[in-house]
Amino acid sequence: MMTLKINGKTHDLDVEPDTPLLYALRDELSLNGAKFGCGLGQCGACTVLLDGQPAFSCVIPISLVQNREVTTVEGLGTAGAPGALQKAFIEEQAAQCGYCIAGMIMRAQALLAVNRDPTDDDIRRHMQPNLCRCGTHTRIVKAVRRAARTLRTAAASAADRG
Amino acid sequence: MRRGRTGILVILAVVVVVVAAGVAVVWRPSLARETTTPSFPSQQVTRGAALAAIGNCITCHTKADGVPFAGGRAIETPFGTIYSVNVTPDHDTGIGGWSEAAFRRAMKDGVSRDGHHLYPAFPYDHMTRMQDDDIAAVYAFMMTRRPVHAEAPPNDLPFPFNFRPLIAGWKLLFLDRDATQPDTAKGPEWNRGAYLVEGLAHCGACHTPRNALGAEKTDEPYAGGESDGWIAPALNAASPAAVPWDAARLYNYLRHGFDAMHGIAAGPMAPVVNNLDAAPDKDVHAIAAYVADVVRPTPEKQAEGRKVVARLDDHAAASPSNHPGAAIYIGACAQCHGSLGRSPANPALNLALSSTLRMPQPDNAVRIIREGIRPAEGAGPIMPGFAAALTEQQLTTLLEFLRSQFARQSPWPDVAASVHRTLGNPTQEARSAQ
Numbered sequence: 001m002m003t004l005k006i007n008g009k010t011h012d013l014d015v016e017p018d019t020p021l022l023y024a025l026r027d028e029l030s031l032n033g034a035k036f037g038c039g040l041g042q043c044g045a046c047t048v049l050l051d052g053q054p055a056f057s058c059v060i061p062i063s064l065v066q067n068r069e070v071t072t073v074e075g076l077g078t079a080g081a082p083g084a085l086q087k088a089f090i091e092e093q094a095a096q097c098g099y100c101i102a103g104m105i106m107r108a109q110a111l112l113a114v115n116r117d118p119t120d121d122d123i124r125r126h127m128q129p130n131l132c133r134c135g136t137h138t139r140i141v142k143a144v145r146r147a148a149r150t151l152r153t154a155a156a157s158a159a160d161r162g
Numbered sequence: 163m164r165r166g167r168t169g170i171l172v173i174l175a176v177v178v179v180v181v182a183a184g185v186a187v188v189w190r191p192s193l194a195r196e197t198t199t200p201s202f203p204s205q206q207v208t209r210g211a212a213l214a215a216i217g218n219c220i221t222c223h224t225k226a227d228g229v230p231f232a233g234g235r236a237i238e239t240p241f242g243t244i245y246s247v248n249v250t251p252d253h254d255t256g257i258g259g260w261s262e263a264a265f266r267r268a269m270k271d272g273v274s275r276d277g278h279h280l281y282p283a284f285p286y287d288h289m290t291r292m293q294d295d296d297i298a299a300v301y302a303f304m305m306t307r308r309p310v311h312a313e314a315p316p317n318d319l320p321f322p323f324n325f326r327p328l329i330a331g332w333k334l335l336f337l338d339r340d341a342t343q344p345d346t347a348k349g350p351e352w353n354r355g356a357y358l359v360e361g362l363a364h365c366g367a368c369h370t371p372r373n374a375l376g377a378e379k380t381d382e383p384y385a386g387g388e389s390d391g392w393i394a395p396a397l398n399a400a401s402p403a404a405v406p407w408d409a410a411r412l413y414n415y416l417r418h419g420f421d422a423m424h425g426i427a428a429g430p431m432a433p434v435v436n437n438l439d440a441a442p443d444k445d446v447h448a449i450a451a452y453v454a455d456v457v458r459p460t461p462e463k464q465a466e467g468r469k470v471v472a473r474l475d476d477h478a479a480a481s482p483s484n485h486p487g488a489a490i491y492i493g494a495c496a497q498c499h500g501s502l503g504r505s506p507a508n509p510a511l512n513l514a515l516s517s518t519l520r521m522p523q524p525d526n527a528v529r530i531i532r533e534g535i536r537p538a539e540g541a542g543p544i545m546p547g548f549a550a551a552l553t554e555q556q557l558t559t560l561l562e563f564l565r566s567q568f569a570r571q572s573p574w575p576d577v578a579a580s581v582h583r584t585l586g587n588p589t590q591e592a593r594s595a596q
Contacts, residue, residue, distance in 0.1 A: 018493035040498060041546030053550030060551045061493020068553075121227065129546075 002062050006031065007075030017063035022046045024062050025072060033073035033102040037131075044130030047103035048072050054110045054129075073102040076109060084154075085109055088147035089140075096134030103130050108144045116152050118144070188330040190277040193267070195259035199251070202302035210303025213296055215440035216449075217289075217362045221433045222246045231304065232256075232312040237283045238390070241376065242319035244283045252309035265301045266294060272333065279329035281317075282336075282376065288364035290339050296362070336377035348455075351444075355452025358445060365453070368394035368430065384456050391584075392429040393526050395517060397456050402520040404569075405467040406459035412450035417443070419537060423471070425511040426542070428535045429526065436538045474512055487563020490556060494548060510545065513568035520569045524561050524577055528584040531557060557581050 002013045004024065013028050020039075025031040025048070034057055037045030041056040048057045049071035077083030082090065085105050095101045104127065111118055111126045118126070123144045132140065214220070223246045225234040233248035233256075248256040257265065257275070264275040272286035273279060280286065289297075322328060342360050344353045359365050368389040370378040379385070386396035395402050405411075405423040414421040419435040427435040438446055459467070491499075498510040513519060518526045534547030552560065558578045565574055574580065 017489060020493070040543065042543055050550045055548075055550035056546050059494055059497070059546060059548075061490070063489055063493060064551055064553075064556055125227070 003066055004062060004070060005067060006070045007072060013062070015062065018061045020058050021048070021060045021062050021065055021070070022057040025057065025070075031072050031074050034106075035099055035102060037099070037103075042131075043100070044103045044107065045100050047106045047130060049106055049110060052110065052113060054107045071106070071109075073105055076105065084150045085112070085143070085147040088143040088150060092139050092143040092146055094136055094139035094143040096132075096136050100130060100132045100134075100136075104132070104140055108140075108147070111144070112148055112151060116148055116155070118148055120145070187334060188279075188327045190267075190271075190273045190279070192277040193261060193264040193275050195275070196261045197259070199258075200262075200305060202306060206299050206302040207306050210299035210301070212441050212445070213300050213362060214303050215437040216358060216445060217300070217364070218434050218437050219249070219300075220437060221430075222283075223249050229308075229310045229312065231307055232310040233314045234312060236315075239283055239376065241323040242317065244281050244317045244319070245314040246283075247314045248310065248312045249304055250307045250310045250312075251305045252311050255311050255313045256309060257304065258309055262298055262301050265304075266297050269297050269300075270339065272329070272337065279326045279333070281326075281329060282332065285364040285367045287337055287378070288361050288367060290337065291342050291357070291361035293341075293357075332375060332377070335375070338380075351448050351451045352455060354445065355448035355450070358449055359452050359456075363449060365397070369397050389430040391525075392529060393521055393523060394430070395521055397453060399458055399460055399463070401457055401459070402517045402522075403467075404470045404515045404517065404520060406463050407454060407457045409447075409450045409454035412453050413447055416450060417446050420542070423515055424517060425515065426535060426537055428530055432535075432538070470514055474514055483563070483567060485563045485567070487559045487561075488567070490552075490560045491563060491567075494551065494560075498543075498545070510543070513564060516564075516568060519564050520571055522574075524565070524574045524580045525584055527561055527564065528557065528581050531560070532584075554578070554581050554585065 002015055002017060002019075002024075004011045004013060004021075006025070006029065011029060013024055015024060015028060022034055022036060025034055026036070034048055035045040036058060037043035039058050041059040044056065046056055046058040047054050049055070049069075050060070050065060051069050052071075073086070077086050085108055089095065089101060089105060094104075107127055107130050108123075111123065115122060120141055123141050127140065127144070220230050222235055222237060223231045223233050225232075225236075225246075228234055229250070231248070231250045233246045235246045237244045237246060250256040251258040253259050260268075260275045267273050268275070268280060268284075269286060269289040269292060271290070272282065272284065317324065342356055345356070348356075366378050366383060366387075368387050369384050371382055371385055371387050373379050378387075384397035385400060387394045397407075401407060403424060407415075407424070411421045411423055415424060415427065416435055416438050419427045419432070495513075499513055500509065518530060521527075530545070531552070532547055532549040535545040537544065548557075555578075558581050561577050561581070562573060565571060565577075
């Protein structure tokens with residue numbers, strides 16, 4: 001029995017320990033945000049956060065992530081109440097086919113957790129491991145910038161109220 | 163009285179001689195600033211570009227995301243941090259005011275145009291062996307780059323290392339200005355290789371161990387050194403290669419960044435082979451021929467290499483090990499690296515051929531697993547980094563397994579400590595990627 005902590009919830013799964021985390025998410029838990037792109041850690045469509053760090057879930061066996069915090073795009077918000085990055089991606093229409101976007105959002109999430117005011121260069125460098133075949137990159141950069149702005153504004157108004 | 167005066171005169175004379183000798187050793191004149199921009203035949207510039215590529219000049223003289231040759235890269239040394247200077251022809255911050263004579267003096271004697279001594283982080287102990295017309299070609303190449311205004315940050319060196327005149331003493335001890343003499347017993351290719359490897363290419367700067375004063379140990383050439391936190395493996399008989407290097411395999415590796423029996427260039431060696439793209443084929447052959455002669459594997463190593471090759475395919479049939487690292491390997495590594503009963507979907511190096519796993523310390527293996535390998539654009543698939551995926555404990559377990567399963571060597575002394583040390587000390591490449 002494998003125990004996974006995903007988006008704050010604990011799941012016991014009866015699967016082989018060498019099952020890739022991505023398969024467990026999609027096939028066992030119906031968390032279909034993370035995508036299977038290459039299956040070889042080349043494209044980033046499967047990116048999730050592991051203890052806050054972006055990681056390729058397609059090349060990580062679940063035996064390695066027992067009792068560690070896994071965050072998927074479903075953990076950032078819902079269609080009704082999207083998180084800051086999800087909202088920004090919608091507002092900037094930063095998707096063409098959309099296949100890479102869950103991975104893009106998760107990688108961007110890791111950046112915004114440590115840097116609320118990234119430059120375009122910071123964003124490009126940080127997002128570099130994730131590929132988009134449609135060429136939506138400029139909109140993705142805009143969306144990350146927009147989300148950073150939203151988070152800064154929210155933090156400033158929270159401070160004002162405090 | 164008279165004796166006393168003679169004594170004083172003798173002492174004075176000695177002092178004068180010592181001071182004069184000191185000045186002669188330390189003092190170097192400032193050379194006149196060039197105010198005109200020289201022009202060069204395009205053929206000379208092209209030749210200089212190829213030579214600068216072999217010299218790997220761009221790697222140290224460019225900071226992360228910086229303009230090529232505009233300097234500012236931090237070079238960590240045991241004595242402190244030195245920042246590479248701008249070598250574009252900018253008049254204020256670069257070498258725009260340098261004559262060819264000033265450039266030649268810097269390359270051969272490690273002296274800046276204004277007369278100050280340069281730190282030997284700049285490998286003039288190798289460049290000094292270059293022929294003047296090659297230095298002139300590199301000068302022509304540098305002077306025809308786009309000038310960039312960029313001042314390098316001041317060096318961060320504690321006393322006494324920040325006192326440049328001391329470098330003159332270092333040079334007295336360690337700077338051997340004698341040009342490499344051709345060995346008439348060897349052919350022209352070997353001699354060309356010797357000239358490049360010992361001079362411009364400065365391979366020993368990383369692959370030869372250094373003494374307490376930071377000079378290469380001339381009695382242990384190519385016995386293995388260090389570069390930006392990576393182990394630069396021994397190239398001599400102590401080479402960790404599973405299958406001994408020969409000229410043909412060295413050529414593959416240096417020309418294409420990959421050899422089927424050794425794998426892909428990684429770490430600080432990756433930019434070296436990327437730069438060699440611009441080098442003429444016959445120079446890459448010459449470098450390979452000379453380094454192959456440095457390697458000189460023992461008959462035992464040759465035999466071991468043949469054994470490794472013979473059992474390569476056995477790994478695919480090997481039954482899964484019950485080492486706890488085997489489960490990590492099967493889950494995270496086997497889909498590319500194969501073996502242990504799974505055939506690879508994406509053939510990466512069979513780890514039985516890995517030099518990294520046969521090195522005396524696991525540092526390079528730790529870096530590769532954590533940071534991955536990103537070949538030059540289009541040169542092949544990347545190896546993803548597993549920094550976020552593996553805890554320190556998991557990485558340690560995996561390394562112990564890889565060492566015994568694939569290298570079949572005695573265990574590394576303290577893998578956990580090495581993992582911990584490497585974590586606290588990310589390489590420049592990894593730092594700039596963060």
